[in-house]
Amino acid sequence: MNGIHDMGGMQDMGPIQYEKGEPVFHAPWESRVFAMMLATGAWRKWNLDAFRHTREVLPPADYLRVSYYEQWFSGLLELLVSRGLVTAAEIASGTPAPDAARATPPLTADKIPAALANRIRANRDIQVSPRFQAGQRVRARNINPVGHTRLPRYARGKLGDIHRDHGVFVFPDTNAHFLGEKPQHVYSVRFAARELWGEQAPQKDSVYLDMWDDYLDPA
């Protein structure tokens, strides 16, 4: 989706807002949203790509205006209801439906160290043939899907070189919409800054992006 979240290359967003000695969370509610997102994620009713997409579909003006954890909270509520863990009526009333059975939480405090050491779980240990080899010249596809994608606008249609093959990972464009994992190779692809931004960019500088097989064509 060509949304506001895909902001690489935009200008005039203002100076970097650096906070010295910044706390991990700026209010207790932020920490609770964070923890609830991780703990409910353990139900495996959604995935990281689906969560990212909930933030991308915020109205653009709101995306820029609200805080990061407000984005998370909105995404958490959306997923809890759309994936059937909680009903909208329960959120509105703040109490479980009278007939709701009490569940057993999958993530308990004792399991947390192990869970945090292996949190993302997007790589797949399966044999899939790579379409590209290191050193190969590629062109990023010019695609403009209305759903989730991890191919930023600024790289579409641009020429790059395969730097390395990272192995097989789930494909976010389908995974975010629960249309299957479609596992495929992810490559680190080097794009010269001049290819992306034109002749005013320094000659030796570059941007590396991680790209799935389905984002690339041979060039």
Place this chain on the structure above:
Amino acid sequence: MTTTRRDFLTAAAATAGAAMTPDLNHAHQHEHEHQAVPSDPALRVKALESLLVEKGLVERAALDALVDAYEHKIGPRNGARVVARAWADPAYKTRLLADANDAIAEFGYVSRQGDRMVVLENTPRVHNLIVCTLCSCYPWPVLGLPPVWYKSAPYRSRVVIDPRGVLREFGLELAENVEVRVWDSTAELRYLVLPERPAGTERLSEEELAALVTRDAMVGVAKVVLPSAERQP
């Protein structure tokens, strides 16, 4: 930010009582509906937590432990220990650059099969820095949760098109002959910058070295400097 956010929240409270109500006033509806952002987060978050605990969907002790982990246990000190060992032990550095997961797993910060890590070495000729232009991907196991500036529009938008300008804003001026490599975390690889070891640290222990390493240097928006050098104008 506070004034505008308050205005927004007032407006949001007026439009919808629940987050699941799509914002129908929004001008351009797509096949997916835009979400509304909840108003009054502190109260609503508290209400949601009670609901989730009561339904047995989350354990409150697990929430407390998650918050405690990222507030007190998992943070840039983890990454600093990795960097210090790489500086102190050339064999470790070789392992770290070849397979970051295996090498970082030696500290227990990730499992060998856990979050896929890649370490990028800064040298006098090459300067690496990391970003996630699309959201906020960041190497949690070694740096903890990202600071607000890393997740915000100014950094995410500009660092890919003008990294040298962004670095200048952080107070780091790179020579023209240094090659700048920006790593946009578009997939599930997580990057950590191995900064240059500053001169004059030959006699320092691994622990003393770790104390010099900053979060910003491991993102690539700063260099590691000795405290005495920092004081110079």
